[in-house]
Amino acid sequence: MRILGIVAEYNPFHKGHLYHLKQAQERIKPEVTIVVMSGSFVQRGEAAIVDKWIRSQIAVECGVDLVVELPTVYTLESADYFSKSSIALLHLLGVTDIVFGSETGDIQQFNDIAHTIQNHNEEYNTLVKEAMQKGLRYPDACNQALSTLMHKEVRTPNDLLALAYTKEVVFNNYPIHLHAIKRTSDYHSETIETFASATALRKALREKKDVSSQLPGYVYYKDKVLLDMDAFFPYLKYNILMNDQLANIHLVDEGIENLLKESIQKAKTINELIDLLSSKRYTRARIARMLSHILLNNTKDEVI
Template sequence: MKAIGIVVEYNPFHNGHVYHIEQARKSTSADVVIAVMSGNFLQRGEPAFVDKWARTTMALQGGADLVLELPYVYATAHAPVFAKGAIELLDAIGCDAFCFGSEDGDIKPFEQSISVLQNAGDKYEQIVKEAVQSGLSYPKALNEAYLYAVQLSGQSLPVADLTKPNNILGFHYMQAAREINSTMAAATIPRIIAGYHDDADDEQTIASATGIRKSFFDFDTLDSVRNFFPQGTFNTLTAWRDDKGSFGNWDSFYPLLRFTILREGPKRLAEIADIAEGIENLMFRAAKNNNTFEGFMSEVKSKRYTWTRIQRMLTHIYTGFTYEHRNEIGSASYLRLLGMTEKGQLYLNKNKKKLKLPLISKAAAFSDPSLQMDIHSADMYALGIAHNTNPPIVGGDFKRTPIILP
């Protein structure tokens, strides 16, 4: 059975994601689609709209055959580490290819970009380091170094536009695949109708997840965004709302985050992953001064620190993820199965002996620092979702078994 891998967050799953799955399957003639999906905290440093189990259900209903969890240490990291973890998992489960959505929509510019940076060698990394030290944000530093490498190469062939968010991730997926000598082929499909940061347009049926979340929180009703979802997603989100009473975002998590910052104090905050250059002192003052997340962020944000970078720090503060924890975790060491269809189950049965990493269907049966962090972060997410509504179900992630749909 031929398998195509995709890297996703599904925050939440929408019609654009259905298109991605369909086109990934079609363009590579794949029998199964395997999704590596972030857990309960995401790459932009924010709590997921709904938890990984609800998002797994939506993914399986929407066309995915297998859903694996991208561990917390990768899911909440900047693009190169995020991509490395995801590609290692897709390679380990035996995917023949991986497919990503991009603004360019053509794989050739990405291949050319990889070649350009390979030829630039250590100079590229040096420019990135110097640009960050001069005060540029990491994404801008990467782009500055990339433009230098392109100019240095003198190539006339098209290269990928690495100012675009999906292109950036796609480039890092391909770079990670090359670094681990993966035999997976790379494919891309064009992002259609809505850009990554675009607001939702009521006259369309496809919008970005960012636009959908913004529209939902502006109007506080699922009916305002119903047009962008397949029926399965709408049903799952409705059931979540009826059960939990709230959806994940920093506004609702902020009281617990604020408590954590004020309790820990600057000295202990400095031990948290990604905290550097004294920003812990600014965060402590901002938490004292502000009752809202928006007010807190307005006080902390600067040209040096992007909104996303700060949110990743806050995610680690909230979950207690320290530099010491990060140093304990190396390369991907397991495949945690969140859900599968009958076709996905057939793929696993046929390829079980070929998997490069152990497959976990019960968390209790496997001991690993990364998995323990996944379980802990799921408990912290449950507390944040439920602190103003129903009693939280803490410990549930440790006991869950994979979702199986026909």
């Protein structure tokens, strides 16, 4: 029995997702298709624009058999930890094949890199640590280590996730076959194209544009109040100002709690706050995830 597994956020579920789903099902010909999907928050550290029930319903109407929620504490993590939890969950659900999209679509490259990291793990970790001590962000440090070991780099968002998925399967020796489908659109373009990005569609929906040609479940978004992180800004500000134990919140470390209390007095929006907190070491996504953990009061002791 072949069981297809997909990791997704469907924020929103668009024509590109439908293409990926149908291509995956055509390639695998599964008896069952399971999607592990983020819930109320997504991996980039934002609230999903509509609730998980609507996103799940659209996925099922488009051919998914089962949608399983990835708990928010695991969703609001870096690519490595997000992937670790997602792949472990799909493994426990018994999937035989996982299909993901990537900018290169080269599954052999991801396998080669994963096996190289596994076979030279101590050297790889040392190279990453040394690069971070020199001030590089973690993704850049990893790429520098890969360049040293095998003259390769992985930089685009979906390739990074694809590599993270592959590492989890390889490192844990999961009996899962991996497949990559090449993406055909710009992942961060804000223009509406043949296959528009989720970024472009979120922008268009907020501007009340008709994007029914791009969204299989457009009826569920039309005239719907879309969630926006700025709606949570007053609650986030309250949590930062009133919490004397910010250092206990997951992802709050190295004294950044002092900068948080200072910056929250100046910022008027979430984006302004992220701008004030971002640095050479911390990406905007890393800061956004930290702010969501503060909003939800997820402590280090509670996040395993």
